[in-house]
Amino acid sequence: TDYFSDMDGFEWALDAVNALTAAGVINGKSGDMKLFAPSDTVTREEFVKMIMLALKLSDGSAATGADYADVDVQSWYAPYISAAVSYGIINGVSPERFGVGEPITRQDMAAIVFRAMKCAYDIRDIEQTAAPFGDHIDEYALAAVGYLSSKGIISGYPDGTFGAERTADRAEAAQIIYNVVRQCVFESRLPKVNAG
Numbered sequence: 001t002d003y004f005s006d007m008d009g010f011e012w013a014l015d016a017v018n019a020l021t022a023a024g025v026i027n028g029k030s031g032d033m034k035l036f037a038p039s040d041t042v043t044r045e046e047f048v049k050m051i052m053l054a055l056k057l058s059d060g061s062a063a064t065g066a067d068y069a070d071v072d073v074q075s076w077y078a079p080y081i082s083a084a085v086s087y088g089i090i091n092g093v094s095p096e097r098f099g100v101g102e103p104i105t106r107q108d109m110a111a112i113v114f115r116a117m118k119c120a121y122d123i124r125d126i127e128q129t130a131a132p133f134g135d136h137i138d139e140y141a142l143a144a145v146g147y148l149s150s151k152g153i154i155s156g157y158p159d160g161t162f163g164a165e166r167t168a169d170r171a172e173a174a175q176i177i178y179n180v181v182r183q184c185v186f187e188s189r190l191p192k193v194n195a196g
Contacts, residue, residue, distance in 0.1 A: 016178030114144030
């Protein structure tokens with residue numbers, strides 16, 4: 001089933017978008033749920049929600065507060081941020097702020113995915129794999145980028161760079177999360193925690 005009418009030019013992400021939509025992990029943009037807006041940037045809270053739902057680390061049912069001044073505990077994203085903080089999956093842009101509304105960078109996305117995978121699945125073969133890219137990647141994301149690229153979950157650009165500080169669009173985020181789920185299912189890794 002093709003859920004959205006605006007995926008022209010993003011056919012490479014169509015399977016990912018359709019599968020994650022069917023699973024309730026992603027949805028259309030508010031105002032017109034037939035539009036996915038694949039080229040729109042992904043905010044930090046949007047990506048946290050996607051990965052927490054995809055790996056069944058949160059069902060969005062409760063928020064205990066995340067100790068960030070910019071996280072409204074009554075907001076739709078608060079339960080996912082709260083759960084991600086409790087699992088040690090995310091850090092804020094500062095000790096006081098999570099960075100609500102800010103576009104997520106590719107290296108932050110990689111670091112969050114890596115930590116979420118380690119938390120949700122019994123991954124025993126994580127090795128320190130050098131990131132195969134020619135540009136600078138901050139130290140906190142190096143292991144994540146190296147591991148995820150070695151598994152085919154993320155990739156760089158044709159010029160051999162990773163684009164660590166570049167922002168991710170919605171199609172790219174969907175494809176990466178879909179790759180994570182497929183990788184874990186393929187290797188028969190069972191979740192260690194339940195949603196909640």
